[in-house]
Amino acid sequence: MREVLEGSQAVARTVARCRPGVVCAYPISPQTHIVEALSVMARTGELADCEYVNVESEFSAMSVAIGASAAGSRAYTATASQGLLYMAEAVYNAAGMGLPIVMTVANRAVGAPINIWNDHSDAMAMRDAGWLQLFAADNQEAADLHVIAFAAAEELGIPAMVCMDGFVLTHASDVVELATADQIDAFLPPYRPQQVLDVDHPTTIGTMAGPESFTETRYLQHLRFLDAADVIAAWSDRFRAAFGREAGGLIARYSPDTLDRDAQAPPASSTDLTVVAMGSVVGTLQAALAPLRAEGVPVRLVGVSSFRPFPEAALRDALGGSRHVLVVDRALELGAGGVLTGSVGRALAGTRSRIHSVVAGLGGRPILEASLQDAVRRALAGDLGALEFLDLKTGGVPVPAAGASEVTR
Missing domain, CATH: 3.40.50.970 (Thiamin diphosphate (ThDP)-binding fold, Pyr/PP domains)
Incomplete structure (x- = not known):
């Protein structure tokens, strides 16, 4: 019931x-x-x-x-x-x-x-x-x-x-x-x-x-x-x-048409960008990406359900054909980047996918649909770095000078 x-x-x-x-x-x-x-x-x-x-x-x-x-x-x-x-x-x-x-x-x-x-x-x-x-x-x-x-x-x-x-x-x-x-x-x-x-x-x-x-x-x-x-x-x-319903598994593929979870969704060989995330932000991404898909923006969504063991083979199959992979990370490996991104990078080693780590929502900061949409558009335009902090407030924060680091925004 x-x-x-x-x-x-x-x-x-x-x-x-x-x-x-x-x-x-x-x-x-x-x-x-x-x-x-x-x-x-x-x-x-x-x-x-x-x-x-x-x-x-x-x-x-x-x-x-x-x-x-x-x-x-x-x-x-x-x-x-x-x-x-x-x-x-x-x-x-x-x-x-x-x-x-x-x-x-x-x-x-x-x-x-x-x-x-x-x-x-x-x-x-x-x-x-x-x-x-x-x-x-x-x-x-x-x-x-x-x-x-x-x-x-x-x-x-x-x-x-x-x-x-x-x-x-x-x-x-x-x-x-x-x-x-x-x-x-x-x-x-x-x-x-x-x-x-x-x-x-x-x-x-x-x-x-x-x-x-x-x-x-x-x-x-x-x-x-x-x-x-x-x-x-x-x-x-x-x-x-x-x-009669999906629960868990290793990864969750979302249909490119409806952005609903779909065990039969094909791999990302035909898309320019796939977003990877873990946890409740997947729901935010469903809402954020739907209008982009309606506009014809070539973006797809994959959720990681099992972090340990990490599903390298399944993820590589799902992402291997995607030109850009944007990982939304809720944890930071200090001095390196998003924790989930590191595992995704290992899974995609040797492929041509360009990986972008977007660290978001630390300490409960809201992850806004508009900010996610902006990150997707910038990645497709070649304007998103390898590591970015979503909605970082730079006032009073010593941000490195241009060229000193790829950490921006």
């Missing part, structure tokens, strides 16, 4: 229907509504057979999730921003131990200066921690991706983050269609842990590894990630077959 729900409520209901055995909760904006809703469901019995654990910090939340998962329980938590960084040591440990914990990251800028609004700097700080990272473009995807995350994580033995833009999605109400508990029961296999701590059969997980074996443990993690793209794609295909 379709209903209007806040994004956090849609995620909480879907997570509950995935039947976690342990939910670990520590509040930090903008994910608090998710764990609050789960606490109500745990108290009323709607979330049955689940231990809801209030902890004193984000580090404790991930530590409890590690213990629960290692003991054989499906485990879930949520966090954001500094909370994710506070649990960083445990985030790495969960991946190194091969524990399929699922965590919602309500993306929020990392300070200083202190900022509670949305960008992707928190998840990007953990991009090499060994977790799957799936990004939602809207609240429907945010809910559905959790079902896929549990399925893929448990098949692979890799923990998964579902990233949804803080406030922009978590606190926004939209029309969603949630999978019912019966539908999820039919789709999501019962949790069968690949390793369990058992006092009757003692074993050690996450033990010390010296120089003689540490490289090999990392190599084994690497091999699992090589399989991860196919596993995510397969579960996304099954989800589409079971529920």
